[in-house]
Amino acid sequence: MTGYWGVARAIMGREFLRFVHQRERFLAALVRPLIWLLVFAAGFRAALGMSIIPPYDTYITYETYIVPGLCSMVLLFNGMQSSLSLVYDREMGSMRLLLTSPYPRWWLLFCRLLGATLISVLQVYAFLAIAALFDITMPLWGYIAVLPGLVLGGLMLGALGLVLSSFITQLENFAGVMNFVIFPMFFLSSALYPLWKMAESSALLRDICAFNPFTHVVELIRFLLYLQINWSALAWVLGTTALFAAVAIRAYDPSRALMRRKG
Amino acid sequence: MAELEVRDLGFRYGDKIALEDVSFARPAGSFCALLGPNGAGKSTLVSLLTRLLVAPDGHIILAGHDLEHAPRRALANLGVVFQQPTLDLNLTVRQNMRYFAALHGLPRKGLDAAIDAALDRLNMAERAAERVATLNGGHRRRMELARALLHEPRVLLLDEPTVGLDAASRAAIVAHVHDLADEGLCVLWTTHLTDEVRDTDHLLVLHQGRLLADGVTRDICGDQKLSDWFLSQTGGGA
Numbered sequence: 001m002t003g004y005w006g007v008a009r010a011i012m013g014r015e016f017l018r019f020v021h022q023r024e025r026f027l028a029a030l031v032r033p034l035i036w037l038l039v040f041a042a043g044f045r046a047a048l049g050m051s052i053i054p055p056y057d058t059y060i061t062y063e064t065y066i067v068p069g070l071c072s073m074v075l076l077f078n079g080m081q082s083s084l085s086l087v088y089d090r091e092m093g094s095m096r097l098l099l100t101s102p103y104p105r106w107w108l109l110f111c112r113l114l115g116a117t118l119i120s121v122l123q124v125y126a127f128l129a130i131a132a133l134f135d136i137t138m139p140l141w142g143y144i145a146v147l148p149g150l151v152l153g154g155l156m157l158g159a160l161g162l163v164l165s166s167f168i169t170q171l172e173n174f175a176g177v178m179n180f181v182i183f184p185m186f187f188l189s190s191a192l193y194p195l196w197k198m199a200e201s202s203a204l205l206r207d208i209c210a211f212n213p214f215t216h217v218v219e220l221i222r223f224l225l226y227l228q229i230n231w232s233a234l235a236w237v238l239g240t241t242a243l244f245a246a247v248a249i250r251a252y253d254p255s256r257a258l259m260r261r262k263g
Numbered sequence: 264m265a266e267l268e269v270r271d272l273g274f275r276y277g278d279k280i281a282l283e284d285v286s287f288a289r290p291a292g293s294f295c296a297l298l299g300p301n302g303a304g305k306s307t308l309v310s311l312l313t314r315l316l317v318a319p320d321g322h323i324i325l326a327g328h329d330l331e332h333a334p335r336r337a338l339a340n341l342g343v344v345f346q347q348p349t350l351d352l353n354l355t356v357r358q359n360m361r362y363f364a365a366l367h368g369l370p371r372k373g374l375d376a377a378i379d380a381a382l383d384r385l386n387m388a389e390r391a392a393e394r395v396a397t398l399n400g401g402h403r404r405r406m407e408l409a410r411a412l413l414h415e416p417r418v419l420l421l422d423e424p425t426v427g428l429d430a431a432s433r434a435a436i437v438a439h440v441h442d443l444a445d446e447g448l449c450v451l452w453t454t455h456l457t458d459e460v461r462d463t464d465h466l467l468v469l470h471q472g473r474l475l476a477d478g479v480t481r482d483i484c485g486d487q488k489l490s491d492w493f494l495s496q497t498g499g500g501a
Contacts, residue, residue: 097343097349103366
């Protein structure tokens, strides 16, 4: 069994080294939420009135409201990024190398997923640290309590990325993922506006947001940052993670690219 | 006993037959060239041997282990050099080797010594600390070969390993792998280049998904040169 841990360490170590070598990726992942936080939110704080809703027990600024959404955004982008690199690996052949390992395929994929998730989590903490420099802070213990939520959310979005990578046959199709997955998931969620606010404009929109698993990642993180557990969000995230992971492991077929090319 | 045995192997992509009724067996200490024009089914066979694809029909037995029923033990005895490069360019040679070693569950104790020895055999020892991106094509291939041997497999599979290499690097790799076979490894070398095959090598010829020939090169070609014989049999498909 020691071999299993060795494989995990190697795959995660490789993800980490790759990440270290791609500093632009780290910067991009950091700049994106910061622009939202420092530019978009600053502009919107005047327009959007916030009422007191759980987990907050006082009036909060809009910047404070969108921090959990932006943490989730980092996880979302990274999940999709790792799906991109899976497609890339498949085309480049390093996935072939991985799969000639005698260890079970599901374990190899899981390690890959976990490695990518831990890197996302690092980026979230970097984002939270910069936000704190701008005086947008959470309860101190919240920074620790949120860790399991970030890992779980990261795994869910990474598993979604894995599912998508099974259906993306070519690297060029990745732009479609941006348009049809990332943007709708992000905007149709509670990341930028609370659901009750959404309901004021359209009940249907609100229902779509409530059904969007990304909303539940955001809410799980939001509550954990304030040392509370949102049980329904937790159940949603656990359930969707299991579902995506099951589909991903079943659908992940490295021969697909081969088949399409020949077919 | 055969180190590599393929029995009644078949595979289809949808309606298109890629391999049909392929059977052969190769013992330890042999160099076997698998020759076939593009589209003959070589890549499919390699994908099946490395378990990237799973064949609905037939059996593959590596070092006595059935790939379908005991994949872990079978794959542990297989070393592969893929046609596509499978190196992390940003990592050093040693980091690439360590990554591979972990994927195969090799113990960390004594690993660096094993890596040094594997690289040394291919005159690559002094490059261990270099980033792969800085190596030329010939060195990268040699490194991939050293890596494929790190877990001491009994069967070595090379899928068109000389693609894109210059003449000197090609000759060096061909010669080195022949030496490995002489030392006891069971080697399967796929290619579409007839000049990589020696008269004394075992030869399998694949054409349109079927085995056209299985024997010693010299016996198969008779008086003809292999390239002439191959062209006459495959209709110039190469």
